[in-house]
Amino acid sequence: xxxxxxLSDQEVAAIRADFPILGRRLEGGRPLVYLDTGxxxxxxxxxxxxxxxxxxxxxxxxxxxxHTLAGEATDAFEDxxxxxxxxxxAAPAELVFTSGATGAINLLTAALGAASAGRGQDxxxxxxxxxxxxxxxxxxxxxxNLVPWQELAARTGAELxxxxxxxxxxxRLDDLATAINARTRLVAFTHASNVTGAITDxxxxxxxxxxxxxxxVLDAAQSAPHLPLDLSALGVDFAAFSAHKMLGPNGIGGLxxxxxxxxxxxxxxxxxxMVEIVxxxxxxFLPPPHRFEAGTQAVTQAVGWAAAVGYLDALGxxxxxxxxxxxxxxxxxxxxxxxxxxxxxxxxATDRLGAVALDLAGVHPHDVGQYLDxxxxxxxxxxxxxQPVHRALGVVASTRASLGLYNTAAEVDxxxxxxxxxxxxxxxxx
Ligand SMILES: Cc1ncc(COP(=O)(O)O)c(C=O)c1O
Numbered sequence: 001x002x003x004x005x006x007l008s009d010q011e012v013a014a015i016r017a018d019f020p021i022l023g024r025r026l027e028g029g030r031p032l033v034y035l036d037t038g039x040x041x042x043x044x045x046x047x048x049x050x051x052x053x054x055x056x057x058x059x060x061x062x063x064x065x066x067h068t069l070a071g072e073a074t075d076a077f078e079d080x081x082x083x084x085x086x087x088x089x090a091a092p093a094e095l096v097f098t099s100g101a102t103g104a105i106n107l108l109t110a111a112l113g114a115a116s117a118g119r120g121q122d123x124x125x126x127x128x129x130x131x132x133x134x135x136x137x138x139x140x141x142x143x144x145n146l147v148p149w150q151e152l153a154a155r156t157g158a159e160l161x162x163x164x165x166x167x168x169x170x171x172r173l174d175d176l177a178t179a180i181n182a183r184t185r186l187v188a189f190t191h192a193s194n195v196t197g198a199i200t201d202x203x204x205x206x207x208x209x210x211x212x213x214x215x216x217v218l219d220a221a222q223s224a225p226h227l228p229l230d231l232s233a234l235g236v237d238f239a240a241f242s243a244h245k246m247l248g249p250n251g252i253g254g255l256x257x258x259x260x261x262x263x264x265x266x267x268x269x270x271x272x273x274m275v276e277i278v279x280x281x282x283x284x285f286l287p288p289p290h291r292f293e294a295g296t297q298a299v300t301q302a303v304g305w306a307a308a309v310g311y312l313d314a315l316g317x318x319x320x321x322x323x324x325x326x327x328x329x330x331x332x333x334x335x336x337x338x339x340x341x342x343x344x345x346x347x348x349a350t351d352r353l354g355a356v357a358l359d360l361a362g363v364h365p366h367d368v369g370q371y372l373d374x375x376x377x378x379x380x381x382x383x384x385x386x387q388p389v390h391r392a393l394g395v396v397a398s399t400r401a402s403l404g405l406y407n408t409a410a411e412v413d414x415x416x417x418x419x420x421x422x423x424x425x426x427x428x429x430x
Pocket of ligand 1: 038039099101103142144190192193194221222244385
């Protein structure tokens with residue numbers, strides 16, 4: 001990652017003023033220190049306002065109905081698609097709205113499952129995963145990019161293989177040669193781990209998958225909010241991400257697919273809004289992206305999400321990334337000075353995002369979280385929906401501070417001070 005000019009203190013102060021929730025006072029008048037953006041981000045006023053305006057003035061179901069509101073809602077929905085697609089380096093038709101990253105990956109596994117169950121002469125049979133084929137994942141995956149592949153492997157008789165995480169949480173790329181074999185049909189991997197923060201070398205993964213003729217699926221849930229993202233330049237075949245982690249609302253996310261793949265892929269879900277002609281016996285399907293959007297769409301959320309990417313775009317993702325990079329470096333340097341802290345992930349900020357999970361000499365993460373909460377500091381505790389990587393790193397759970405563009409150096413220092421108090425309270429290092 002290239003580090004460009006970060007946001008100034010004045011800009012961060014102005015950004016904070018855009019987020020109503022950051023002005024909230026907790027019990028005892030304590031200001032909120034929100035270090036849980038990895039789980040879900042907070043929303044700027046423009047996102048809240050865009051959704052309110054849509055609800056108050058334009059709400060209607062899209063792609064059906066001939067009335068004025070239906071037309072306005074459809075325009076708003078498709079404009080949102082175009083804006084979000086451009087933000088991630090995709091064409092509008094390459095962005096399928098889903099319920100989130102989890103919804104996107106499950107939609108893809110359902111579509112691949114349908115292709116696998118089809119007949120040999122079906123055009124979609126090129127996607128079929130057959131007994132003895134291989135699906136490759138990694139030990140660093142969120143359960144959302146692991147369990148659906150386990151299920152697809154079980155349904156198709158495919159074998160599941162994975163790259164291991166090394167002691168610093170980074171993927172062991174030397175595993176690629178053995179994990180990806182001639183029967184590998186698909187490689188699914190995270191762009192950045194929500195536990196270790198490690199950024200994956202996408203180019204190496206894509207090159208290895210392509211050599212085997214395998215499809216690639218990128219979990220961009222953690223990268224889309226924090227890095228400039230150009231999915232077509234990365235060369236992945238599919239990608240998944242969620243609005244609620246990138247300043248948008250919950251209940252919506254995206255499945256990216258290269259257009260020639262989406263055109264050939266059968267639908268994963270069926271029903272209204274995705275068909276052309278329906279008889280009592282069969283149906284024909286719309287082209288992508290609508291073929292993959294069965295049911296009434298989350299239009300209000302799409303409008304809010306578009307406002308969120310507009311907000312991020314206006315700041316510039318290079319500068320957002322540079323600001324968070326500086327905070328991540330400060331956080332990592334600070335925790336390295338606290339006795340008994342072990343970071344589950346790379347110890348320095350190179351090629352790393354600001355999700356910093358740590359173990360405090362075996363003190364239960366729930367105790368750490370409770371102590372921090374009493375000081376107004378919100379962190380995540382537990383396994384963060386990523387049990388295998390915790391197990392690989394020798395723990396069952398951790399405490400995770402995760403940074404966002406609205407965090408400040410003072411908040412990082414407050415976290416470090418509070419963590420040191422927890423250490424002292426539990427007698428670590430005595
Ligand atoms: C790396 C990663 N992938 C996938 C997900 C799932 O996202 P969602 O719950 O929004 O579907 C998350 C959420 O924490 C994540 O961090």
